[in-house]
Amino acid sequence: MTALLRLDSVTAGYGGATALDGVSLALAPGEAVALLGANGAGKTTLLKAILGLVPATGRVAFAGADLAGLPTERRVRLGLGYVPEGRRVFAGMSVRDNLEVASFAPAARRRDLLERVFALFPQLRVKAADTAWRLSGGQQQMLAIGRALMGEPRLLLLDEPSLGLSPKLAAEVFAAVRAIADAGTAVLVAEQSTARALAAAHRVALLRLGTLLHDGPADALPTDALRAAFLGDPLADAQAGG
Template identity: 40%
Template sequence: MSYLEIKSLSSFYGKAEALSNVSLSVEKGEIIAIVGANGAGKSTLLDSIMGMVKQKGTISFDDKTISGKSTSHIVKQGIGYAPERFSLFPYMSVKDNLLVGAFTAREKTKDNLAQVYSLFPRLAERETQETATQSGGERQMVSLGRALMSSPKLLLVDEPTIGLAPKVCNEIAVSLRRMRDDFGLTVVITEQNANFAMTLAERIYVLEAGKMQIEGTVEELKSDNRLIEAYFGT
């Protein structure tokens, strides 16, 4: 069984089906990207893994079934989530926003905070700044840092580069790669920016209107010209 395994997942908002029969598997230590346009279902897929959306199908992580479980249970199993638009507390400091992520791993707070500050030295320098006054890139760092405060083994990141300048996208890519290489995390991101996805991930899934259309390694996707034209521009 794969580290994260999603089988025949359908997700619903009321009666509307936002994901239809989606399957996906992630091996330990991989970085994978789910690529799709606005409304494709990227956030719904990550929210579904976290148990936040009504769903059918099965999801397992680290050999345990997590579908049907509460979000706090899923976080305790070792899944961290940096959601879309960060949802930080704007009038709280960087440090207090990070501490919000620590509720399931209180005994490791000091070590995790040190790890976050080693990944993002800028956050250590700005520990007391309110996140409302930070740049988009800094807020993304706080969001990633907050997810790390729960001591996750698998990190889910919804659109890490949205609204960020290319230079900042690179910094985020470097930090995500370090989380895998130096801290042993498995990483799943969603992206509209297919080029960013291809430079960071080893494997890509393409989601279109709630359905999984294509799956392959970056090498495989790059060698298919029709696919590149259809999904990734030229």
């Protein structure tokens, strides 16, 4: 299947420090990929490089088009959706208004999109008239994902969606991630929590210190690769340190 997103030797960083070093990765339409690694591995930087939020070298291509030089808002209009860490919903607005403000579609299409979000997250339908600050953390995460879906993205980027959630709510969020992918939207989800991310994903990409250690099926992830991503390779670290 033709890749929807393709990264070729992407390098990015902040203030002269490299946070992402030569990463190549591809996603197909309707594919859910878990981007795993310890804190500081480069997961958020990779998402921001795709969106054009950090300077990057290498090639980022979406639907066959090179995104070099395109501002973030143009990339979003091409079909990129983004849910940053921390949710960032509009706390003083109702759930319904949070969702509707994210869509530029005509009224009839906007109603269809709203219904899709409510079907995916029934709790939001019940809370539609409530202000967002009254929602639980899990409900706010659902709202943040729903708001991104109102833009009809072809690729949804999620940054640490389970952060701060109870195990039950985290499981609900990741069930929705798989449902979104099954409906045809590609999903790239950056996570530190591995078990639920792996259960929801078709593939897994492991990052460590800005480099890609492994890219393969989620149901065949080598234990040693996962251990190296989160704990490091003591022999390699010792050799690097001299």
